[in-house]
Amino acid sequence: MSGVTETASVSSLGKGDSLHHQVLAFFPLCDLTEEDLIQNPQFCKLLATLAQHVDQTGLTVPLKTELDKAEQKLQSQRRNWLRSETLHRGLQEMIQDHCVKKHHAAVPPDQTMFNETMEKCLLVAQCVRQLDLSSTTNQDQPSVLGLTPQHVMELMPSEKNVQRMRQSLPRQLEKHLKEKSLSILSYYQPEWESESEGLKTSKLSYLSAQLDKEKKRAESLKEFCRENTFLLQRQTQLYLSELTKCIQLFQSLILDHRLKIQTDLDLKKLEYFEGKCELVSQKIKTEMVEIQLDTYTPDSISAHRKIREKLEAELKACKADKQSVELKLSSFEILGKEFEALAEEYSRLKKEIELKNWALKEFTQYSEK
Template structure:
């Protein structure tokens, strides 16, 4: 960095002042003050670059050349607009004449003037189409094989042309003045007053261009102000969104910490609540069962049923215990193998025979006693 650049950077200020001036020097760049704070060397680089470019990013020499080109372009544009305006005004004069002669009788001299002007315009337009300029291909074929010299033969007589040229400035001035007064009435309707003198109207008309120019400058100023406000609004919006994101993150962390702290108490309260609710439901079920029994049976019957249920429950428990004991013995018997299984079958067969013989002996004994 040179001494001049270092001096420039030092004169910009420090801290927030430097950041604000850098942001103002590059309004089109999507950077924030936080970016400049985190990158101080980049901030100094932008501060150095700011003395070589303008807010649009153009260098000083290029800006000068651009201004010269724009001035030249504006000069050429004014010249073209002046020629085009006169040409349009002449066409409007011929059109007004065509409309006027269909509604009223036109003096012969005026009729000759407008016909001569119309022919001159048509011939000039045709010659412009037939005569190629320096930017076109001169070898291209002409339209219908015509040449500009042939079109010049269609011009009106020299005397009529001279008369037309003498009267043309006066008629053109009158037509343009009428259009200017119409523009004045459109731009400032409150100025329209038939009783005003011609001089007063001309005075107001002479100030019209200055007023339009002031309005144009005012519109450009408002446009520039609107652009600056838009850039400022965009920057403030980014800052607001950044701060809002930070607030949301902080709020999320607070919510998470608070939720972790109260989660244990909340779970315990929920557990107590569900236990109490389950107990209440069980009590309600018991109550409903008692009501159903009372509606179905008498009190003595319910007491008998209760005793029967107790007796059956005890018998069921005893049977289950016996069943479990028998299953254990059976399992121990199965461990002895197939030989023991054959002995068990033989034992069962003998038991059956003994039971049958015992029953038969009992019956025989009873019959003998009778």
């Protein structure tokens, strides 16, 4: 039975894309997208079912009813408080205006008496309210300086002055409120300031309706701005999501394209460097040939050939002498250590002979001189 009810409630909202849009519109505070609802159809059905029992703020119908009643009661108490507060502030403004006028111009005695009486009555009433302990939870709370409301009531003006003040108070208060209303009207519509007082009074009667109309218009614009803000946030979110997907796709395309062309690029670079190395190698060989051509002329080449032939002939002769000396040395080595001692003795005697010949030669040179 509950499944049938749930299906009926879901079908009453819509199907497919219509259901997704209605769920998103009914729960604007949830950070959801249409893609989330498509990927989670059971969750979408759950939200569609909840939409039949709660409002857009998430409150149930009974709780919303109680909240509306409490709001109405609060508004009623607020209006009563604002009425009394407005009256009290109006009286204080009248007293302040009287003090300002008294310092700038002469004020009639009856007006002075009226304002002084009203000021004393307000002060006494305020003190009595502060000293009244009937509204406090602690009845044993000590009074301020031992005063009671009866002590403060003794400071009230005379009954005669109070009666006169009460008789003229509605007229004075009405005059003050009218002047204040006219100043508000002049602020709201500056072009009406030059018109007559009667016309201003007539237009003043429509001021409340106009202000209320302007307030409703401002609230509607505020609601419109809030809806546009929500729509802009959702569109921004969708835009960022799509932009992220496009960036990922673009990155994958770039990566694939780079991997495909990297091999061809490497081959091209390899061929280029191979060709460049071959060119440098040929250039080196060419430079070497040029250096050889500049260094070795035909005459120098023929001279080098003759020198080479002569050196080769001398080398051949030296090799032959070496071979003969090696044969003699090998024959001498056969004689053993006795021949080695004779050779050393022969070498020593030869050095002594050479030394004596050099000394004899030197001696002969000096003797001839």
